[in-house]
Amino acid sequence: MEDREISRAVIGRLPRYYRYLGELLDEGVERISSSDLSKKMHVTASQIRQDLNNFGGFGQQGYGYNVKYLHTEIGKILGLSHTHNIIIIGAGNLGQALANYGGFEKSGFILKGIFDVNPRLEGVTIRGIPIRRMDELRSFIRHHEIEIAALTIPKSKAVEVADILVEGGIQGIWNFAHTDLILPENVIVESVHLADSLLKLSYNISSYNHESEK
Numbered sequence: 001m002e003d004r005e006i007s008r009a010v011i012g013r014l015p016r017y018y019r020y021l022g023e024l025l026d027e028g029v030e031r032i033s034s035s036d037l038s039k040k041m042h043v044t045a046s047q048i049r050q051d052l053n054n055f056g057g058f059g060q061q062g063y064g065y066n067v068k069y070l071h072t073e074i075g076k077i078l079g080l081s082h083t084h085n086i087i088i089i090g091a092g093n094l095g096q097a098l099a100n101y102g103g104f105e106k107s108g109f110i111l112k113g114i115f116d117v118n119p120r121l122e123g124v125t126i127r128g129i130p131i132r133r134m135d136e137l138r139s140f141i142r143h144h145e146i147e148i149a150a151l152t153i154p155k156s157k158a159v160e161v162a163d164i165l166v167e168g169g170i171q172g173i174w175n176f177a178h179t180d181l182i183l184p185e186n187v188i189v190e191s192v193h194l195a196d197s198l199l200k201l202s203y204n205i206s207s208y209n210h211e212s213e214k
């Protein structure tokens with residue numbers, strides 16, 4: 001792959017390419033043309049060619065894209081050539097839902113531990129993983145080489161817990177608490193705000209209705 005800057009917009013589309021290519025692999029498809037991939041993904045063929053050309057143009061005239069190769073290469077760009085150990089902090093509704101979902105493991109995200117302050121949750125297991133006390137957190141991160149922590153605790157506690165995670169040496173925080181975390185730049189934060197997505201849906205419904213009333 002050429003060593004050049006890839007735009008954030010392209011990077012933002014990579015997980016979707018990765019997911020579709022993974023589905024094609026599961027279906028046993030070995031190669032696909034940009035026009036067939038375009039129909040499947042509802043993206044124009046020229047957008048696909050432009051996006052994928054960023055990585056040295058994996059497609060070949062008259063052959064199309066080698067699905068396995070492209071899936072592997074995009075996986076490498078997304079940092080999926082090795083597994084990532086993750087923990088969940090906050091075993092409430094959302095934390096338990098994430099812990100119960102086994103699908104992240106398929107992409108190499110291995111859930112190693114779950115933590116909560118509620119003593120009643122201590123020892124409860126989710127998919128065989130026990131919920132632990134917060135005072136075990138730091139040594140657990142070190143001993144189990146934890147890279148990512150999902151933060152599913154109340155907003156009011158997020159900053160304080162994020163600081164403990166930073167001191168513990170965590171590299172990435174998957175932040176579900178509705179607050180922005182300002183952390184040292186070596187700690188990467190990805191915030192997920194489900195409510196923002198819902199507002200976008202609401203906007204799209206109202207603008208669609210508005211258009212059709214014209």
Ligand SMILES: NC(=O)c1ccc[n+]([C@@H]2O[C@H](COP(=O)([O-])OP(=O)(O)OC[C@H]3O[C@@H](n4cnc5c(N)ncnc54)[C@H](O)[C@@H]3O)[C@@H](O)[C@H]2O)c1
Pocket residue numbers: 089090091092093094095115116117118134151152153154155157161176177178193194195
């Ligand atoms: N539930 C949702 O659908 C949803 C959606 C989007 C965002 N969120 C956000 O995700 C967070 C969790 O939501 P929820 O519905 O699961 O809440 P919840 O109250 O069910 O669970 C929160 C858990 O965090 C634990 N906790 C509190 N302080 C802690 C601390 N200092 N250290 C470790 N654990 C601690 C609590 O004991 C509890 O088990 C909230 O910030 C919420 O705004 C939730």
